[in-house]
Amino acid sequence: MLRGIAHKFGDNISTDHIIPGRYAHLRSNLPELAKHVLEDADKNFVSRVKEGDFVVGGSNFGLGSSREHAPLVIKMAGVSAILAKSVARIFFRNAINLGLPVLICDTDKIDDGDELQIDLAAGTVADITSGAEMTFGKIPDVMLAILDEGGLIPYIQKHGDFKL
Amino acid sequence: MGKTLAEKILSEKSDTDAKAGDIVIARVDLAFVQDTTGPLTVRHFQASGMSLANPERTLLFIDHAAPSPNASLSNDHIFLREFSRQSNCIISEAGDGICHQIVAEAYASPGDIIVGADSHTVTSGGLGAFATGMGSSDVAVAFGLGKNWFRVPETFKIEVKGDFPKGVSAKDLVLHLIGKIGADGATYKSLEFHGESVGKMSMAGRFTIANMVVEAGAKVGLFPADKTTREYLEGEGRGNDYRPIKADADAVYEDTIEIDATRLEPTVSRPHTVDNTALAKDLKGTKIQQVVIGTCTNGRLEDLAVAAGILKKRRPVRDLRLIVAPASRSVLLDAIAMGYIAELVEAGAIILPPGCGPCLGLHQGALGDGEACLSTANRNFEGRMGNPKSFIYLASPATAAASALTGEITDPREVL
Numbered sequence: 001m002l003r004g005i006a007h008k009f010g011d012n013i014s015t016d017h018i019i020p021g022r023y024a025h026l027r028s029n030l031p032e033l034a035k036h037v038l039e040d041a042d043k044n045f046v047s048r049v050k051e052g053d054f055v056v057g058g059s060n061f062g063l064g065s066s067r068e069h070a071p072l073v074i075k076m077a078g079v080s081a082i083l084a085k086s087v088a089r090i091f092f093r094n095a096i097n098l099g100l101p102v103l104i105c106d107t108d109k110i111d112d113g114d115e116l117q118i119d120l121a122a123g124t125v126a127d128i129t130s131g132a133e134m135t136f137g138k139i140p141d142v143m144l145a146i147l148d149e150g151g152l153i154p155y156i157q158k159h160g161d162f163k164l
Numbered sequence: 165m166g167k168t169l170a171e172k173i174l175s176e177k178s179d180t181d182a183k184a185g186d187i188v189i190a191r192v193d194l195a196f197v198q199d200t201t202g203p204l205t206v207r208h209f210q211a212s213g214m215s216l217a218n219p220e221r222t223l224l225f226i227d228h229a230a231p232s233p234n235a236s237l238s239n240d241h242i243f244l245r246e247f248s249r250q251s252n253c254i255i256s257e258a259g260d261g262i263c264h265q266i267v268a269e270a271y272a273s274p275g276d277i278i279v280g281a282d283s284h285t286v287t288s289g290g291l292g293a294f295a296t297g298m299g300s301s302d303v304a305v306a307f308g309l310g311k312n313w314f315r316v317p318e319t320f321k322i323e324v325k326g327d328f329p330k331g332v333s334a335k336d337l338v339l340h341l342i343g344k345i346g347a348d349g350a351t352y353k354s355l356e357f358h359g360e361s362v363g364k365m366s367m368a369g370r371f372t373i374a375n376m377v378v379e380a381g382a383k384v385g386l387f388p389a390d391k392t393t394r395e396y397l398e399g400e401g402r403g404n405d406y407r408p409i410k411a412d413a414d415a416v417y418e419d420t421i422e423i424d425a426t427r428l429e430p431t432v433s434r435p436h437t438v439d440n441t442a443l444a445k446d447l448k449g450t451k452i453q454q455v456v457i458g459t460c461t462n463g464r465l466e467d468l469a470v471a472a473g474i475l476k477k478r479r480p481v482r483d484l485r486l487i488v489a490p491a492s493r494s495v496l497l498d499a500i501a502m503g504y505i506a507e508l509v510e511a512g513a514i515i516l517p518p519g520c521g522p523c524l525g526l527h528q529g530a531l532g533d534g535e536a537c538l539s540t541a542n543r544n545f546e547g548r549m550g551n552p553k554s555f556i557y558l559a560s561p562a563t564a565a566a567s568a569l570t571g572e573i574t575d576p577r578e579v580l
Binding site for chain 2: 027064
């Protein structure tokens, strides 16, 4: 069970919003890089976000670059899950590979600042502030297995190969 | 039941009868990274304890920050060079060119599976390779296991008929397509290109279109490998890498989208999303301070030829920077031999070393506050070119060159 505050963003939040290319020189200095997370979408996000909170997007969250640094800096900010109406393909896979759940649900019902409770096993999101209840789409088994190990590299360290 | 190109390639490389929706484990023929995604990939790879499955099919490219603008990125380059020396994988140095162009010129073959830690890895779909972008963890696993898992995508058939009118090119077609279906209109899908126009299209045009399918969310953009593909590979000294490959006639498509090329007009993506398209003629009067011709989308010889043809002996307006970045060393050499570089320089162009140039905001042409750039690149997201207070328009090399002449967005048919 995950519990935290929703930080709401709009549609088409790109990997350039999440971590712009102009900070590429910080990619080998992750603590510094992480200070710029989502800066171009909301420059106050980094000071407001708390451990366990959620990033809530609209449609096509994470479009653009393959940079795994995008979900990485969101995870480093303490975010425990990303919720969106739809997610770009590479970003989705990258987040799961880092052990960061991405849940596809109707985020129109969630407002910025709402408190959410998420049951990953049951597939439900409860908006405690508004009382709204949502379900999220099933994550493919291969991704659940990777998520269970905390990410792809830990998965491979443990299993040595894909066990599908 | 027949197979789409995606199903065909994934079946072959996974030794299964793969159908859309299946999840398969497939052999990877080529895996690569570039200098902004490579260091994380190498760190993941080293943490995993694996060794390289195929060092000669594992590539590191120094192209995004090439040559490096600062010490941190220079140190990332040192890190990649050291890994290359220790592991015997291949490194492509600063000045050699953009990963996607070099993969197309020297490595990709029809029917291959290629994974790259860069979203525009899809470019090699232009020659019939199942080429797709992945993140650092996935590419690290492909480095070590020589395979990865793939969801077999559903396919949209894109049927293009008719010839391009004067002043219209493959770039206009793909911008039109993305404008029509939206920036998430093909999320997780394969886009497969068919029709008489595709048969007649040059490899440069096919690469331009395949390069941009990810801007509609697609996993891959596939062209059949045909006579044009064979001639291209022969021209690169790789005739033996050719094999014909195309979808079965009775393949099943999720959707079919028809495009009449004869009705296309020069098209532009407006800030800040690629699907925010308009016709160039309707944007007349939009002032720009910079024009970029190059990148993995439109930095090939054919693109430079079009630009030089429009710009030669005509000097651009003085308060505009015209930046030209050939996609590879080989493109640059050919453009020098053909006289295009001299024509562009005489017309006021700044020639950058082969590489990604200013496309992702690292160096070599970052925009100032309130400035607008017309670029032949593939992305116009807010902040993409180094400044969230700037504006990026995307267009073809012809539209870019015509706009460099006037200092505002200009329909190239006005100057042809």
